[in-house]
Amino acid sequence: DGGITQSPKYLFRKEGQNVTLSCEQNLNHDAMYWYRQDPGQGLRLIYYSQIVNDFQKGDIAEGYSVSREKKESFPLTVTSAQKNPTAFYLCASSITGQGRAFFGQGTRLTVV
Amino acid sequence: KNEVEQSPQNLTAQEGEFITINCSYSVGISALHWLQQHPGGGIVSLFMLSSGKKKHGRLIATINIQEKHSSLHITASHPRDSAVYICAVAANTGTASKLTFGTGTRLQVTL
DSSP states (O other): OOOEEEEOSEEEEOTTOOEEEEEEEOSOOSEEEEEEEOTTSOOEEEEEEEETTEEEEOTTOTTEEEOOSBTTBOOEEEOTTOSOOOEEEEEEEEOTTOSOEEEOOOEEEEEO | OOSEEEEOSEEEEETTOOEEEEEEEOSOEEEEEEEEEOTTOOEEEEEEESSEEEEETTEEEEEETTTTEEEEEESSOOGGGOEEEEEEEEEOOSSSOOEEEOOOEEEEEEO
């Protein structure tokens, strides 16, 4: 079945460490997105990519980095520069220019 | 003012009740999504709408493009419907279909 896979579902890291969240899709979608969710707030866009080897900052990109070396993969690295990394992270993909989007199950990151 | 506003923020209902959750948006859109998020965080896409009405089981979603408003209805509600329901819109940017999300409606259905 086609879909988006995020791993792991729960992730714990020590403060000051970089951590990479995985997002893989087999839907052949060109566009992929990373969102962050904090309690009481709507999901906010971190980064998005419309095509391989290209990506754009979203509304809250500071302290994060991404890569898009393959169409099916869009990993997100939470760096030590991100001041409040504990959050729920959601990956999504879509056909560029179309409204329909598909979502992963999310990764809950806790930094201690 | 947020681009996507949901109401109510919290909703408690008894089993069997008819439930309505509202979403208003202020930008031109190509599509609107209704999502369901259970405790633990997993998100399920319920509907994607660009016009009219869609139905799936006990769930019905409607959208009025002229009024920039959508509603999600749950008929014969059940405790397993307890979740956060999120409205999200894909703007008419002409580029990537970036989504703007509402803050969600937390629904609790009791016996």
